[in-house]
Amino acid sequence: MLITEVFKKIKFSMNTDRIGPDIPFTHWKLHYKSSMLKLCKKKFLYFDHTADFRAYAYAIYCSQISIGKNVVIRPNTMLFADDFAKIIIEDNVMVGSGVHFYVNNHKFDRKDIPIIEQGYYPSEEIIIKEGAWLGANSIILPGVTIGTNSVVGAGSVVTKSVPENVVYAGIPAKLIKKIT
Ligand SMILES: CC(C)(COP(=O)(O)OP(=O)(O)OC[C@H]1O[C@@H](n2cnc3c(N)ncnc32)[C@H](O)[C@@H]1OP(=O)(O)O)[C@@H](O)C(=O)NCCC(=O)NCCS
Numbered sequence: 001m002l003i004t005e006v007f008k009k010i011k012f013s014m015n016t017d018r019i020g021p022d023i024p025f026t027h028w029k030l031h032y033k034s035s036m037l038k039l040c041k042k043k044f045l046y047f048d049h050t051a052d053f054r055a056y057a058y059a060i061y062c063s064q065i066s067i068g069k070n071v072v073i074r075p076n077t078m079l080f081a082d083d084f085a086k087i088i089i090e091d092n093v094m095v096g097s098g099v100h101f102y103v104n105n106h107k108f109d110r111k112d113i114p115i116i117e118q119g120y121y122p123s124e125e126i127i128i129k130e131g132a133w134l135g136a137n138s139i140i141l142p143g144v145t146i147g148t149n150s151v152v153g154a155g156s157v158v159t160k161s162v163p164e165n166v167v168y169a170g171i172p173a174k175l176i177k178k179i180t
Helices: 002-015 024-031 033-043
Strands: 058-060 065-067 078-080 087-089 100-102 126-128 166-169 174-178
Touching: 002 024, 024 033
Parallel strands: 058 078, 065 087, 078 100, 087 126
Antiparallel strands: 166 174
16 A cells, blocks of 8 residues: 555665665755755764765765765765775765766676676775865776876776876776876
């Protein structure tokens, strides 16, 4: 019955380790600063009081995600951690809208069974160091660290770690200039 489903969904929303528009009974809280902060401080591993998590952004395994000082997570961003690997966003990092972070890959070595049944390779942590800037719609893949004060161009796919004070862009992301 619909009413039972609604109550189940409310309970799920309160306890699930995720935030996003697909969790409507907590998602509305992102529209107001005080309720956003209360929700994020409860759900995330760390959420600084100066950070902002905007409506229409998603976070999965919030308890494994740390969001530092002055960080704004904008609409259509996807932070996808898991039980085995964290996503750490340090202080003063800028994240454009629609940036995706993933800490794991599906296994796909076997031909005899579907990928959906093969499990995962070991998950790998993502770290975005202090003061970096991730351009809109960039994708940060498992195991990547973005160095302090580095820039990732819009739409880039970052497959390997990026050193500090550089600009990387493209698919796969490559060095386009050093910040001197
Ligand atoms: C990465 C970026 C900051 C670089 O700006 P810039 O230093 O002025 O770089 P340039 O425009 O001089 O480009 C240098 C080279 O990199 C290439 N390049 C720049 N941005 C690129 C991108 N996002 N993807 C692929 N290549 C890119 C340019 O085509 C150019 O290549 P060329 O030398 O072969 O002509 C900028 O292009 C960018 O992507 N900004 C992100 C904007 C954004 O997401 N805003 C959201 C606000 S939070």
